[in-house]
Amino acid sequence: MSAGHTHRLHRPGDTPVHRLPPQCKLVAVLAFTLAVVATPRERMWAFAGYAALLALVAAVARVPPGFVARRMVVEVPFVLFAVLLPFVAHGPRVEVLGVAVSQNGLWAGWNILAKATLGAAATILLAATTEPRVLLLGLERLRMPALLTQIAAFMLRYADVIVGEAQRMRVARASRGFVARDARDAKVLARSLSALFLRSYERGERVHLAMLSRGYDGRMPVLRDTAASRAQWAAAAVLPLAAALLMTAAWMAP
């Protein structure tokens, strides 16, 4: 249920958020999300605070709210689940708008909705302000195993090629009157998949040979130095520190 994958993720720009080194932003987003997840669900004001923090970051990075909202569509199945929870969960019942719903379910639905939305918004902002290629450099700096970054690098390189090829095949199917109606149609889709794999593999082989002939030795040459200065780490730490303060306040509050 990940229908939104064809959208462009990155919004090029030259704001303080865009300029931060990728590893700082990765650590900041991770720490921010940890703080959000660790917040007790009854402290609604803390979640409002987190949302305000993210809105601030989005404003500094000049990412319009509509862009973030559109990318959130992937979350829809979980929103449905969260909305359903108050009606199916156990425990004492409370009246909301004249309907008896489970109190626990209500809290649980809110918990999932709030935390998942904030986590998703934070990663969307990260992806919007950092090129995927640069993110990989950041992951490399954070000591992610080389084999994984290598696979990820090739994946990013091939993704557009394969998605383009898949798109052309989809248009070809549609222009011949194909509409997926029920499970029996999966066979047609599967046949296109095997053709897609072979086409992209043979293209990948050619790309790989071309890379080898240009001196590729298992590592991409680093064209851009992504070392972070102390000031940049400090700037990146603002968001998670503010979130940590909020979280502490939420735990201390009576």
Place this chain on the structure above:
Amino acid sequence: MHVPDGFFDAPVSVGAGVVAAAGLGLCLRGARRELDDRTAPLAGLVAAFVFAAQMINFPIGAGTSGHLMGGALAAVLVGPYTGVLCIAVVLLVQILFADGGITAYGINVTLMALVGVLVGYGVFRLVTAVLPTRRSTVTAASFLGAALSVPASALVFVGLFAIGGTTDLSLGAVAAAMVGVHLLIGLGEGLITAVTVGGVAAVRPDLVYGLRDAGRPLEIRKPQTTGA
């Protein structure tokens, strides 16, 4: 559908994170036997392929649709260790698309990469060990492996939910709904995996890891450094 932030409580998230890290470590070691530096592009290609294939949603009735998990497919094409790494990378990239939370990454890797590949490839090996090695066997084995890997992941999800879900639902209902729906999704997954593997095996059997013992070894073309 990937688990977002806040769905499971902290102990389960951390526990699954440890399992995922250990599993990935093991696979990084194992993958060295399946791949060398020169064939890493193949793994990247499979990851990109699974990523693209996940965009195809197939209807399973009642307004819902499922998409490929890809664990069994990746394992049969590039081998189990590399398959786990491919799916883990796909899940990592999907976080950027807000599909699955950062703090739930360990859970998602455990569910889809580790369990999906373990069950999918395990069943595949079992079937190919019992039946004679032929192309139809490989197709049937891929179907069974993929079809069973999806409800198996759903079962593990229910297990995790029983330990550390942040909601109190009746466990039986969750188990019935999850496994029931995922049996159907599994059929789609099995069909797609089987036809894909069958199609690739028909044209380029050297690209199917699961056929390695049966036929020719994987052909790796090395660049000519001398001559010309």
